[in-house]
Amino acid sequence: MPETYYGAHETATLIVLALENRDVPNPELTNRYGIELRPTGRTKLNRAGLIRTRTESRPYVHRITDAGRQWCERNLVSLEAPPRSGPLPRAVFELLRLLIPNLQRRGISPVELIRSGGLETLIREAYRDLSVKPQDWVRLAKLRPKLNGVGKDEVDEVLLQMVRTGTTHLAPDSNRKVLTDADHAAAVRIGGEDKHLMAIEES
Structure with a gap:
């Protein structure tokens, strides 16, 4: 009990x-x-x-x-x-x-294990909604608001897990002049570099 x-x-x-x-x-x-x-x-x-x-x-x-x-x-x-x-x-x-x-x-953690799988599904669904073509680059600043308020650290952790599979890619926006405050806040920092964009390969 x-x-x-x-x-x-x-x-x-x-x-x-x-x-x-x-x-x-x-x-x-x-x-x-x-x-x-x-x-x-x-x-x-x-x-x-x-x-x-x-x-x-x-x-x-x-x-x-x-x-x-x-x-x-x-x-x-x-x-x-x-x-x-x-x-x-x-x-x-x-x-x-x-x-x-x-x-x-x-x-x-059993709860974290199940939840991370659910969050990855949510991320993939949000990506599909925002992308206009297969393997399109999507701004993280537009993707995060579609994740039901899940915390940034938790989303970052799942994004990094997805990157390790080799089918998800994060990249910086080379045009720094177009970056907004929302872009900076949504970025994932990897190797000392902020990544503002993501793309998912078709399975």
């Missing part, structure tokens, strides 16, 4: 927010994930410092905190399938029980 027990909907809220790592409106929790975060559960998670909920306007918007992410990392392995679950959910929970400690022993 987790170190601090929360109901199924509260626990699911923490896991979803950890994976999304962005502001998530309450209707999205319900419509996309089937989560009903009731006022008592919402208050409990906020008082514990695991999430922050903006309630000044409707719909309410939730975001996980560092403490919430840490709670997920510590407790994912001890989660149990809900009562009366069928064989498939029970098998999935057993898989997590075996897989997560293995990853943690290797120094790999």
Whole structure:
């Protein structure tokens, strides 16, 4: 059992927010994930410092905190399938029980591993939306605003992972005169040089 027990909907809220790592409106929790975060559960998670909920306007918007992410990392392995679950959910929970400690022993965060894959997908989708031809150069200053508010350091880390595969390329803009403040802020610094543009080869 987790170190601090929360109901199924509260626990699911923490896991979803950890994976999304962005502001998530309450209707999205319900419509996309089937989560009903009731006022008592919402208050409990906020008082514990695991999430922050903006309630000044409707719909309410939730975001996980560092403490919430840490709670997920510590407790994912001890989660149990809900009562009366069928064989498939029970098998999935057993898989997590075996897989997560293995990853943690290797120094790999399960949440970060899943989230980085999701962020790469988001980056690729944003690139496709902005590019006008295959392998087109796209400005990072235009790409970052399409990434749901994910932090710069986290995006930079995934971009560098993509570059290591050899199919994603980052380059400086040779025309320094056209660079804006947004270009400078969005740049990825590699080898002492700021990279303002990216291109992805077709698979």
